[in-house]
Amino acid sequence: MAHAHSVKRHKGLMDWLTTVDHKKIAILYLIAGGLFFGIGGIEALLIRVQLAKPMNDFVTAQQFNELITMHGTTMIFLGVMPVIFALMNAVVPLQIGARDVAFPFLNSLGFWTFLFGGLLLNLSWVMGGAPDAGWTSYTPLSSTTYSLTHGVDFYTIGLQIAGLGTLIGGINFLATIITMRAPGMSFMRMPMFTWTSFVTSAMILFAFPAVTVGLVLLSFDRILGANFFNVEAGGNPVLWQHIFWIFGHPEVYILILPAFGVISEVVSTFSRKRLFGYSSMVFATILIAFLGFMVWAHHMFTTGMGPVANALFSIATMLIAVPTGIKIFNWLFTMWGGQIRFTTANLFAAGFIPTFVMGGVTGVMLASAPADYQYHDTYFVVAHFHYVIVGGLVLGLFAGLHYWWPKMFGRVLNEGLGKVEFWTFIIGFHLTFFVQHFLGLIGMQRRVFTYLPNQGFDLMNLISTIGAFLMGVGVIIFLVNVAISFKQPKGVAGDVWEDGRTLEWAIPSPPPEYNFKQTPLVRGIDAFWKEKMAGNTEMTPAEPVGPIHMPSPTILPFVMSVGLFIAGLGFMFTSDDFGNSLLNFLFSNYIITGIGLAITFGSMLLRSLYDDHGWHIEPEEMNDKGVKA
Template sequence: MALTESRPLELTTGVDATEDQPLGAFTRPRGVTGWRSWLTTVDHKKIGIMYGATAMTFFAIGGLEALLIRTQLMQPNGQVLSEEAYNQAFTMHGTTMVFLVIMPMLAAFANYLIPIMIGARDVAFPRLNALSYWIFLMGAIVLYASFFLGGAPDGGWFGYVPNTSITFSPGRNIDFWIFGLQITGIASTVGAINLIVTCLNLRAPGMTLMRMPIFVWMSMIAQFLLLFAMPIITVALFLLMFDRQFGANFFNPQAGGDPVLWQHLFWLFGHPEVYILILPAMGIVSEILPVFSRKPLFGYPVMVFSGIAIGFMGWGVWAHHMFAVGLGPVAVSAFSISTMFIAVPTGVKIFNWIGTMWGGSLRLNTPALFAIGFIAMFTIGGLSGVTHSLSPHDRQQTDTYYVVAHFHYVLFGGSMFGLMGGFYYWWPKVFGYLLSDKLGKWNFWLWFVGFNLAFGPMHLLGLQGMPRRIYTYDESLGLTALNTLSTVGAFIIAIATALFLVNVVVSRRHRPATMAADPWDGRSLEWSIPSPTPHYNFLEVPVVHSVDDFWHRKYTEDEHGRLVKIPPMQAEAIAEARADEDHAADHGHGIHLPSQSFYPFVTSLGLPVIAFGMIYQAYVVAVIGAFILIGGLYAWTLEPSFEPPPPPDPLDDEHAQGDMALVGASNPAIAATETPALPAAGRSSAATDGQGA
């Protein structure tokens, strides 16, 4: 492959020895439309959209699994699912919603928004970004391939041993689960490194850490949690794999192994994971509320530090998932106390959101409704969480529907409400049209009612002693009415979710010819650029002077401290003055986007091949997969991240500018390998024009 082909060489003397030849087995893709542009894109916006679309697809699949579960439980002695099918349904529902829905949705928001919120033109490593998406997709495919290859995983999303050991789960179901999660874990780690570097290194001039939008802060904390949590589940999954495939003894009690080790490893990952799922959603809500209250976020620094506090304390509470295991009084007390403590920074956040809305001029558009719904639902979920910290109480609730109610209130009532609010809020920035507010409100209220109908009764069911993960119950237990109510709620949620998709289609049909850049009168930098976001994000990299910098360009205070709008003329003058300050008078010409590449996709293809080789113990296949992976990485390394622009085609000059032009050189992020020594003839028309202009 690319290994044998020539590449630009640079001698140590600095003498130019470049050979201008395409690299690799593929010609460098250049198109910006068509399927190929999606396959090869390194644009954080396209990757964000792909993450979002994939996550939405899995949301529908995971939702169908939930409906199957609820239909089975609607009546006593349900006949819809067999015992085995029910185990598969709840396992895949949990695994899908955590790993294939909420995590990629958060990745979607982080990918799309972080660069445009911090004034960057892309993430730090655009190709790695593409790689993490493709790896994630491959992991999802491996996980779901199980349905067609002998049955889906059925050990619960937590995969407790010894139930998942080879003795009790001799099929391949669990192996698909192990490798599917292992692969998505790699995607998360790669993505986390990339976004951490982006947040730390690519902020626009003047944007200190304490001027970063709160969503960026919360996402960055979540990425740090991912960075440190993922290797732990990686190890846990490896140990289980060695047990299942190579007869190791890690979880084999007969040889002295201890199944509780699995629980410790899993929850040492699993509890930070909970905060990975909720922190960015908290960030989204913290972005929406100030805009729709027309007030700055109440206590911005406190919000930041409470997020950091949650990030740290999230590592010290994992054993509250294991109070019924028999850890002994000291450990149980310690984890009880730490669990109570972590409610403090969370409570701080809730009061800050209320403080943000207090005295503001609230506009109850759909995003605001979802954000307020988030606060209410998350508070209920948070409070039932605090009840779990009381270990005697927890002993009663363990493995009952009370727990199911709790985590749906924080993950659905929390994360999903926040994410849905985020969809409505940023939709115009991403796709160039607003979602209908009328349908949106129907969406919200149906969701809200359906959600509370579905999960509210589960508190009572749990307190009445209904255990989790059972596929039928007897009529004499008196659980029928509440279960039926819950199922009705689940179907209302499904209708409301369908309404969201209807809204997307209908609003798209009625979309305006042009979309205002700033439809909500927003506060952060992403609203200062056109909608939908242009390829290059920022024509001129902004200089930031305060938190909510964009707001301060639009509004000022009069002598009585009242808010007054800066007249548009004056605003323009300020903008110009700032542009002068930026000296960015070249209007974006001569900026280069990082070039598209096939290799992230090609590299990611190696992983499912390895996984299938391992699952079926066909190690030759696994070795082939490893070669694909390594070959892809080498071809990738030998390919410069920036390609010289193609020789100008006189007929195609405008087109070339639109496609290639723009972006980058002034961005520390991506202004990188300016390929040395372009032949004079090959110099980009864009760059030359830019100098002329």
């Protein structure tokens, strides 16, 4: 294995398969997340085409069920989560002045398990039918009685594997932020994006194991014939709803908190002002995370939990509006009196604020349990959660991508094209989802594959479809912008926006492999801004120049994830008849599952037996240009 001071450096594809560098893993997350985001987007467009006119027969009811299920599942678990992880990987270690994350190996493992879980889930399209019980997969609809294909099995197994990756990523970022901060970087000096990443990681840690158990129970019901949700044998379908939502509600805050962090960074940078109410922002973030675990049953008001439970969950839900309101006002007061520059990133951030407020307002409306009986399962709910997830999170992610793109790739995105993209996307967004509030209020049910004409649904559905395609155009403009940016030579200025406040702007774009040649000394909030205001052009180093220890690249995380993928497929098809005695023998005796698990645990064993001593970058190998601190 690796010896100190020398290590085999991989090139090309092997470099990407074996990398443990957080900056490269960020790019992998971005590519994979972008791919799944594209798939989920195409599914959304197919849904909108089907609903464009009444009694349409563009897709069948079964295909429609598969499309809505996969659209929701793909977007949440495989689209936006990895893009969030891409930003966290690209930015958090730089913002805290670290050379790497606490567990580079686990970082890589988290990515590959997510990717193979996502691939497994999407394989369902070509292996007998996608999951069709909605992204919430409520029992008994998702039981073998009503969901006949292997679709839901792909859902349970694929999400278990992908969820494992997310959990690993969450633990890694918690440990990184706790232990790897540069000298002087106290918790209350951390940039807001790092704070929200920290809190989101904590939520992942306590929310994802719950859904893992739920998915295990559902897969045991479907594959091993267990009775958790089977009423005939004493099972309880409401149990699934509780387990799903005790994960599912924290999950929406897991998604939105990093976007809050991005907006805080972008708004403050482009207002040339310190973030207004930093401490209250930290407090609000933690409070949202705490309350986020207390409100899951507001998804179940119509399940029949009784008035006391409904009232309590109703009040708890409305309480979340308070810390969220604190954040909204903090952003507004940050912009107030600032020297605002409307770059593309800041346009997305400014567009985020009113759009998210609208989603928040409908959220408070839905929190009222008696009124929810009217809204439940209508397009009003669809409009609400798309306002918070697309109008909130996706706008936040676009703001973050435009803001940190130069740092990640050393190239800027075209501002003119970016503005066209913003306006196309946000106009398309409001066209798509604003009318859906009214569709819901006049009675259009969600998850129906078609509707009768002349109920007042026709025009609004057509408008919604047109808007959806406009959003698609916005995304295509972004992709064109990305393609154009790669025509530029690499290596824009380190502080490319000139008003950079946090540590990532103190080093070159893209950063060298070791990030900081010398660990910087942090002397306040917005550490780099503080140095610039003191007349310095770079950070004050906290250590002399010396050799830097780096972890070795490794293929094991990739192999471990392949093992889980094989084991998952094997487990899913244990009771199938392939019409081939060898295949039947291999699957029904858990031999394929066993091989997969052997690959995974064997790789774990190798990782334990052969210690990675890493390697060193010597000072003379470091590029001197502007990398001090």
